[in-house]
Amino acid sequence: MIQTKVLLILSAAMLVSASFFTACRKDNSNNEYPDLTIDTLTIHGILKYKQSGISGTQLVAWPFGAAIIKVKSGVMQELASGTVNADGTFTLVLPGTISGSLLIALSSVQESQGGTIVINPNTVRILSTILFAVEYTDNGTSETLFPSLHTLNPDLSVDKTYFYTLYDADGTFIGTGDGGNTYDWLFTKGWGLVESYITDSISGAFNSKTVAAAPTAAFWSN
Secondary structure, eight states, rough: OOOOEEEEOOOHHHHHHHHHHHHHHHHHHOSSSOOOOOEEEEEEEEEEEEEETTTEEEEEOOOOSSSSEEEETTTTTTEEEEETTTSEEEEEEEOOOEOOEEEHHHHOOOOOOOHHOEEESOOOEEEEEEEEEEEEEETTTTEEEEEEEEEETTSEEEEEEEEEEEEEEEEEEEEEESSEEEEEEESEEEEEEEEESSSSTTOOEEEEEESSSTTTEEEEEE
8 A cells, every 4th residue: 555645835836736626627628728849847856855753853865765756747647757866866857748638727826816916928828736756665665755846944844945837838927816925927938947935824825936946955855
């Protein structure tokens, strides 16, 4: 039996996934959009592990040896896979062709968020969900871990999180939603990266902006 360990991190990407799961399922069933062809994107990463014990939580080197990392979207449709080396390093290539059934209208996010958010152009589509999964073995038991790319505070809490996104056109998505979530996305067609961080721990409001790359201090972990 595969035991699944999931770290729930509030983020713009997760908000999109949760708010528009129904829309995604509709697209999967009717293939409303044509397939999208873009440039591939190669990710070079390192995986670490947050380990809890009697002395508290510690960040350690990847302890489970060689593993498989996969990228999934929609209803767990696999987009790509790669090998995690014993030291936690990996290379993963995001694909150059995406099924139109996995795309949703970015305007759906705008409608959900409300506020002052403006999309330009209003026809931009994005990949509905992007999930990274690491399949490994721990003492003979198959496990699956869902890591995120982030930087940490000294107490090992998440500082900023980085999410891969996909757009079918150049455009912008800028403004503040009714719940206080602020977006500053300036993107080009293809794969992109978004930085998100919590601005209000009570409401869960966050800031989210497009970045060219994650900082060198960022790494993947549970």
